Amino acid sequence: MLPEFFEFYNPTKVVYEDGVATDLKPELDIIGIQKYFIVSDHVINDLGLVQKVADGLAEAGFEVTGKYLDVAQDARLKDVQSCADQIEASGAEGIMSIGGGSVIDTAKAANILFSEGGDLVDDYSGAHTLTRPLKPHVVIPTTAGTGSEVTMVAVIYDEDNKEKLLFPDKFLLPNLAVLDPQMTLSLPPKMTAATGMDALTHAIEAYVNHQTSPISDAFAAGAIELIFKHILNATQNGDEVEARGGMLIASTMAGIAFTHSMVGCVHCMAHATGALYRVPHGVANAIFLPFGMEYNFEEIKTKLARLAPVMGEDTTGLSEDEAARQAIAAVRNLSKRLNDLGVLPLRLRDVGVPEDGLDAIAEGALNDGSSFYNPREMDEESLLPYIQNAY
Amino acid sequence: MGMFKSSEEFEKVIAGFFNLLADTPLIADKLLKAKMVIRFIYSDPDLTVVVDCSGDKVDVRPNDTDTKAIVEMSMSSDIAHRFWFGMVNLTKALTRKEMVAKGPIPKVLKLLPAIKPSYAMYPQYLEANGFGQYNITKSYTPPAG
Numbered sequence: 001m002l003p004e005f006f007e008f009y010n011p012t013k014v015v016y017e018d019g020v021a022t023d024l025k026p027e028l029d030i031i032g033i034q035k036y037f038i039v040s041d042h043v044i045n046d047l048g049l050v051q052k053v054a055d056g057l058a059e060a061g062f063e064v065t066g067k068y069l070d071v072a073q074d075a076r077l078k079d080v081q082s083c084a085d086q087i088e089a090s091g092a093e094g095i096m097s098i099g100g101g102s103v104i105d106t107a108k109a110a111n112i113l114f115s116e117g118g119d120l121v122d123d124y125s126g127a128h129t130l131t132r133p134l135k136p137h138v139v140i141p142t143t144a145g146t147g148s149e150v151t152m153v154a155v156i157y158d159e160d161n162k163e164k165l166l167f168p169d170k171f172l173l174p175n176l177a178v179l180d181p182q183m184t185l186s187l188p189p190k191m192t193a194a195t196g197m198d199a200l201t202h203a204i205e206a207y208v209n210h211q212t213s214p215i216s217d218a219f220a221a222g223a224i225e226l227i228f229k230h231i232l233n234a235t236q237n238g239d240e241v242e243a244r245g246g247m248l249i250a251s252t253m254a255g256i257a258f259t260h261s262m263v264g265c266v267h268c269m270a271h272a273t274g275a276l277y278r279v280p281h282g283v284a285n286a287i288f289l290p291f292g293m294e295y296n297f298e299e300i301k302t303k304l305a306r307l308a309p310v311m312g313e314d315t316t317g318l319s320e321d322e323a324a325r326q327a328i329a330a331v332r333n334l335s336k337r338l339n340d341l342g343v344l345p346l347r348l349r350d351v352g353v354p355e356d357g358l359d360a361i362a363e364g365a366l367n368d369g370s371s372f373y374n375p376r377e378m379d380e381e382s383l384l385p386y387i388q389n390a391y
Numbered sequence: 392m393g394m395f396k397s398s399e400e401f402e403k404v405i406a407g408f409f410n411l412l413a414d415t416p417l418i419a420d421k422l423l424k425a426k427m428v429i430r431f432i433y434s435d436p437d438l439t440v441v442v443d444c445s446g447d448k449v450d451v452r453p454n455d456t457d458t459k460a461i462v463e464m465s466m467s468s469d470i471a472h473r474f475w476f477g478m479v480n481l482t483k484a485l486t487r488k489e490m491v492a493k494g495p496i497p498k499v500l501k502l503l504p505a506i507k508p509s510y511a512m513y514p515q516y517l518e519a520n521g522f523g524q525y526n527i528t529k530s531y532t533p534p535a536g
Contacts, residue, residue: 005483126493127485166496170486211482262482367421369500372481378504 022056101146145195147255194282272364
């Protein structure tokens with residue numbers, strides 16, 4: 001059945017090639033500015049990745065006017081203002097962010113202030129508050145998970161009020177996403193597995209929730225296929241360019257899918273678990289993913305049955321129910337294989353969640369905004385057993 | 392021209408419904424927990440309603456333009472009316488600017504599950520309070536999910 005309404009908007013140009021991050025002249029010439037300010041973090045900088053890109057820019061005749069490297073694990077509100085001030089003072093015409101989700105989101109939010117001035121919270125809190133395009137923003141992801149290079153949201157942590165601020169706006173979509181496997185080769189196995197499972201969760205939830213469309217489905221299914229094909233190899237053999245490239249492309253495709261279709265109960269539970277017990281987002285998503293699929297089973301089994309072959313499963317002769325259960329089993333098996341490699345926990349008890357904290361996770365999940373998009377109406381009584389199973 | 396002929400008529404309908412929600416513990420308890428202060432700014436016809444959940448009870452104040460709200464939601468009265476039937480696709484409404492939300496979006500999103508039960512209440516409320524002519528669900532089948 002076709003949706004009553006959907007919108008698909010993806011103006012971000014995506015370029016993929018091994019080594020392309022140091023050879024961006026054709027793409028940057030089209031953007032048409034000369035002076036870029038780099039936003040990254042100290043880990044990426046210490047790995048030499050920032051210098052590598054900067055050298056490529058200089059060689060191609062572009063100027064790097066400055067660098068902001070103080071992005072923390074969470075994109076913090078105070079960093080956004082400081083970053084924007086430095087970009088402005090440097091005389092830059094645009095931004096190049098090199099990093100994971102926090103770096104990219106910091107750069108997105110800083111670009112609002114750099115382009116439009118004002119105060120981020122007072123002037124831009126809300127949905128789609130911007131009225132015109134921002135200054136150019138080029139993104140080079142160094143993880144394969146968040147998909148922030150193609151999403152229209154910046155998530156910023158307000159330390160003073162201890163809350164995450166969400167800025168959804170189509171003008172936050174970057175001009176260019178540069179997918180270069182070389183930039184992810186140094187990602188450690190645990191991070192590779194967790195961020196990869198985060199991308200898988202984006203794709204599966206985007207595929208099954210009730211905001212979905214045929215176009216987002218195509219991106220989600222493509223991402224799922226690539227992740228099943230490459231995540232084990234990327235985790236075990238981090239220097240394999242093919243596997244790293246597959247995961248980067250998958251993460252971007254999953255990002256395109258979920259920025260249109262949103263996410264559901266798995267993210268609700270993961271957000272609550274992260275907020276209560278500081279469990280990393282990708283790990284929490286990985287733990288909850290098969291349980292979330294089971295929770296929604298009756299509502300999503302037709303689509304799950306379609307996903308099973310995409311995951312590499314042979315569903316010949318199976319009923320819809322059986323094929324759908326095979327998709328869940330495939331996800332569970334993938335997590336198990338990553339667990340066997342010692343890089344991914346399978347249970348909440350393995351990541352420091354106390355058994356008496358499960359009720360609080362259920363309550364937090366129900367209060368999460370993503371619950372609105374979940375295909376099954378969520379309530380605490382029905383959700384709690386699945387969280388207990390994940391324990 | 393919208394469905395409601397005057398601000399007074401729309402005020403009777405929408406503020407009356409908000410007061411019903413304020414008296415419904417299933418919904419009011421969650422709103423009070425969020426401590427949210429929302430100003431709804433309606434157009435065609437014009438009306439402003441503040442729903443103040445910062446105290447011990449949910450306080451509904453039509454035509455309050457002084458209170459500093461945490462979130463402001465602007466929309467036409469017709470969109471607002473359809474919203475309370477559960478007929479508004481939020482993504483569509485926000486991206487097409489049929490609804491404009493200003494303020495902390497995570498707090499707004501957290502409220503959505505809390506108010507979901509109210510969709511079933513709205514048509515019943517209209518019928519029970521002499522506003523049956525505004526009940527557009529009589530010929531409508533809601534989407535699944």
